[in-house]
Amino acid sequence: MKARVHVTLKHGVLDPQGKAIAHALGSLGFGGVEDVRQGKFLELELAETDAGKAREQVKAMCEKLLANTVIENYTIELV
Amino acid sequence: MKARVHVTLKHGVLDPQGKAIAHALGSLGFGGVEDVRQGKFLELELAETDAGKAREQVKAMCEKLLANTVIENYTIELV
Amino acid sequence: MTKITPEIVAEHGLAPDEYEHVLAIMGREPNLTELGIFSVMWSEHCSYKSSRIHLKKLPTKGPQVICGPGENAGVVDIGDGLAAIFKMESHNHPSYIEPYQGAATGVGGILRDVFTMGARPIAILDPLRFGSPEHPKTKHLVSGVVAGIGGYGNCMGIPNVGGECTFHPAYDGNILVNAMTVGIAHTDKIFYSAAAGIGNPVVYVGSKTGRDGIHGATMASAEFDEKSEEKRPTVQVGDPFVEKLLLEACLELMAGDAIVAIQDMGAAGLTSSSVEMASKGGVGLELVLDDVPQRETHMTAYEMMLSESQERMLMILKPGREDAARAIFEKWGLDFAVIGKVTDTGHLVLKHRGEVVGDIPVAPLTDEAPLYDRPWVPTPKPAKVLAADVPAANDLGAALVKMLGTPDLCSKRWIVEQYDHLVGGDTIVRPGGDAAVVRVRDHATKGLAITTDCTPRYCFADPVEGGKQAVVETYRNITATGGLPLAITDCMNFGNPQRPNIMGQFVGAIEGMSEACLALDYPVVSGNVSLYNETMGTGVQPTPAIGGIGLLEDYTRSASIRFKAAGETLLLVGE
């Protein structure tokens, strides 16, 4: 079973990378980019076949390692 | 209009971060994680309101800056 | 308008009698923004209310001292028109909550303190204390803190040349993350923070203001409880890239003569910087908050005044210099905004959306900040340990191996290698020795020896002797590299000052430090106090971290600890 995890910065937390990218796009002549936020995207290949259990596992992984829950949110999708 | 861009490593390109995460998950006691691949997830806020034009723009941004097409693939979603 | 209830006052960390004093100064009930300003200015962190009367006992003068405590950093003369500018600071609480960002922004803050005064930073040092290696959080904290310090300093391109890292269960719930920066400036180009020149523009530069760490300054002064790990993030995210640009832009502007005064926005950002600049200059400031560069929409005056967004500075410019200054900051891609002017009212006046949203007389806000002579009891002298009571090691070799394997004494390569300690090409004695030696830029022969030291175990047993020992150890370490010790900075990390025994540790450490400094002509020129390093009643060991600097007239003659060749003679000197 495969899990797709998105880790994004919480609302209001400064995103230095996103800011720099938006700035660079602007100077490359891409007008109209009002904001860029950069997050992480993880694909996990799991041995678990039960969706409920897999979700529980991945949630625990996010809490413990994959996301920094002080400043980041995460979402889990199973495919 | 908002664009969501996923940038992922091409198949066959070594992913040191993914490997390290898989390893770290293992040593945290999460069994059954067979593979982890890490990519980037970008959310762009665009002034453009026409979906076709927005997609063209973002495609150009990916080719020029957001992805390194030698080793990375990208996908674009408009929301 | 929000009614100021006793609950709101308490949430702002002001004691009822402190609030009475606010009312007396204002002559009316403050609004929320004004209350917020009093709360940060009167927090332990900004006002030093528990420590000030004792800090006064430290010797701060000497022929080498150009500027002692009271400015962003201390300034010491190193001859030939050059000065060393340095200071140490703590970022303990934020680093416990979010080790990477907490430590990173700690480095960012201390770098700003030094380049605000016109110095190019040439070295970072980082004394760290963690809980026991077995504690479940320690590993995560160590790796996060080290990565954060490296992440910020490496990107800035300032070599990290020293520090400490020791472990003790007393730090399980309160790690100590201190950072020191040393910079070099020309003695005729040192910048201070006193605002002057009625009508002069007040200029904001750097990053935009967001809702980062609102109330971080009061958080840093509140004792931890179990819940604080779950509170809304008051931790700020640092952007070392922007700070690097800010450093270069500030130094470029400082090469000219446009700046009247400059101050970084540290903890309590716009509030403490504007209040301190006005207070030191004996003037008023009027700020138009609509002109503050903002990262988020609908920010209130309260939020803007209390935001702890990083990588920002406040300056007073000479009239008519705005455009030339703006050009420099825009070249570096930074925000630049005139947000107000110097006035003769002696008040800090805040305007927002066409209304006056705050009006506080500056002098009483700073001069009448609470000052406590907290009750303290001297630490009882420990019983003498007699040599005969300690079993002799029967195998000295094995004992040595065992000692070398302890977390406190083992090699710190794992840490040191994550820090760029060579960038700049001026690192003469690398980390790992007694003191680092860094060459002074723009001088043919001079070098600085730099070290940080403290042995909390000694301070816990006997704060007076421990304080003395910490100062003396820096002196010895500098001497061992061939440097002439010049002056120190300090970071006083203690528990809850409202406990008489903790206050006694603080008073004792100051006494010991003073005695050592006086005996050695080795003054204190800057420092920082971090109190309330305590979780659920358990405090850290008293940790007065000392950072010392010394001068080598000829860096090519520095000594290092390495054996250079076989057959060399070993000498033991001293008692």
Added chain:
Amino acid sequence: MKAAVVVFPGSNRERDVALALKRASYTTPAYVWHGDTELPAGTDLVVLPGGFSYGDYLRCGAMASLSPIMRAVKDHAARGGHVIGICNGFQILAETGLVPGVLMRNASLRFVCRDVHLKVETTDSAFTGSYLPGQVIRVPVAHAEGNYFADDETLKRLEGEGRVAFRYCTEAGEIAPEASPNGAIRNIAGVLNEKRNVLGMMPHPENMTETVVGGTDGALLFDSLAKALA
């Protein structure tokens, strides 16, 4: 030799390399701002220095590779002019395609600053002419993303054409995986372009050019350039 050191926002070893060049050639290089569109007339050597251009955000070197000055650098290289990219400069060269391959996160995922040993794999270039073939030198590295990667075909070409300039090795000169600070494929630390006038390398020869800082093995690289481009 007329050298130009490009300064990007976030560069931080531009002065280090400028001093190393000055020691070797007795002339002070010019600093060129990334936003400029032209190199100083008569430039022989362009240096892309170490640092964190654009904070290393997105991908190291990606944003810098799109700076206005890079067009002039590419033209310079196409004309046969010499270019060296060190550390972040190597990352920028790789992003512009002036040298093949990419630099990924270190296998340890940590920044690493320490002295390493390098084997000089070719002396057939203006950058390495003063070294002895196979010479083992000691210079520092300081990076978080120096894990060189290229596909098999590219590697085959690089090796077949003698374009690997340096490899990480043990003190004894053995090309062992544990001698690499970052996990780079085949221990590659530096590569040349096809015409051998562009070099990208992760280690910092500019920080090892004086006995007082720990050694002079790096100075030979700048001596080579000073001789070749005199």
